[in-house]
Amino acid sequence: MDIFTQAIDGVVLHRLKGRLDNSTTGTAEGTILGSFSTPASRVILDMRDVAYVSSAGLRVVLMAAKRARASDGRFALFGLPAAVQEVFDISGFSKVLSIGLGEDDARRLVGA
Amino acid sequence: MGVLQRIDSACGRDGTEIAAVLHRLEDALAEAGCPPPRRAAFLVVAEEMVTNVARHAWPADEPAGVFTVSAAIRRGLAGIEVLLAVEDDGVPFDPTARPVPDTEAPIERRLVGGLGIHLVMQMTEWQCYRRDAGRNRFAVAWRCAVPPG
Numbered sequence: 474m475d476i477f478t479q480a481i482d483g484v485v486l487h488r489l490k491g492r493l494d495n496s497t498t499g500t501a502e503g504t505i506l507g508s509f510s511t512p513a514s515r516v517i518l519d520m521r522d523v524a525y526v527s528s529a530g531l532r533v534v535l536m537a538a539k540r541a542r543a544s545d546g547r548f549a550l551f552g553l554p555a556a557v558q559e560v561f562d563i564s565g566f567s568k569v570l571s572i573g574l575g576e577d578d579a580r581r582l583v584g585a
Numbered sequence: 586m587g588v589l590q591r592i593d594s595a596c597g598r599d600g601t602e603i604a605a606v607l608h609r610l611e612d613a614l615a616e617a618g619c620p621p622p623r624r625a626a627f628l629v630v631a632e633e634m635v636t637n638v639a640r641h642a643w644p645a646d647e648p649a650g651v652f653t654v655s656a657a658i659r660r661g662l663a664g665i666e667v668l669l670a671v672e673d674d675g676v677p678f679d680p681t682a683r684p685v686p687d688t689e690a691p692i693e694r695r696l697v698g699g700l701g702i703h704l705v706m707q708m709t710e711w712q713c714y715r716r717d718a719g720r721n722r723f724a725v726a727w728r729c730a731v732p733p734g
Contacts, residue, residue, distance in 0.1 A: 494628075494632055495600070495603070495632055495636050496600045496603075496604055524621075524625050525625035525626075525628055525629055526629075527628075527629050527632045527633060527701070527704075528633055528698070528700040528701035528704055529636075531700050532697050532698055532700075535692070535695055535697055536697055538692045539692060539693070539695075539697075542692055542693060554622065554625075555622050556622045556623075556625035556626050556629075557625075559626060559708070560626075560629060560704060563688075563703070563704055563707045563708065564686075564688055564700050564703065564704065565688025565689060565690075565695075568689070569690075569691060569692050569695070570692075
């Protein structure tokens with residue numbers, strides 16, 4: 474899992490590449506959750522190059538959503554490939570998370 | 586529908602051994618002609634089944650006992666079918682009897698974790714658990730509709 478992070482106009486954008494699975498979530502967890510260290514952070518995950526997400530990855534995404542909620546922040550994802558969308562649908566995440574089709578969508582969802 | 590490939594692997598508890606087994610399964614599916622997005626879906630199932638045993642079957646500081654992963658891959662007119670099974674001699678654990686997580690709950694009330702088995706149950710066609718002679722055996726059937734090649 475590679476993570477490329479950009480901070481533009483008050484929004485932290487993490488572009489994820491690879492697999493968000495049991496063996497890779499340690500790094501992702503630290504980087505993504507670290508974005509919420511200041512209150513009212515706005516964080517976006519670019520999922521276009523994520524090959525798959527297992528329950529270990531879902532755990533990190535859920536923790537990020539909870540952090541955002543607890544710190545008055547905003548959190549959105551975009552560009553979920555079909556295999557990732559399937560996992561999000563089964564776990565009910567598609568209904569409770571802010572998921573955009575593209576980056577512009579996601580920026581609107583976090584109020585940017 | 587004949588068996589295209591059969592895999593029987595001993596597995597351990599650490600990440601390297603788990604990754605090696607998952608890699609073998611992925612290669613076998615690729616060889617059977619399963620397209621990458623569907624392979625990704627299968628790997629979610631396989632990872633959940635294997636890591637669940639590795640993490641929970643034995644006390645945390647003990648090495649794995651009997652721990653095997655087996656797969657039979659078939660290809661027929663309807664596509665590819667994989668019969669995937671994990672077997673271990675750890676504590677009795679029936680994944681098919683686990684409570685279904687509340688996937689309708691709002692974020693605040695969602696529990697962190699507990700989704701792995703739910704994914705396995707939802708993403709496979711058939712599941713079977715058996716406790717026999719001190720061993721857990723959990724098997725699933727997974728299908729991928731691809732045109733015959």
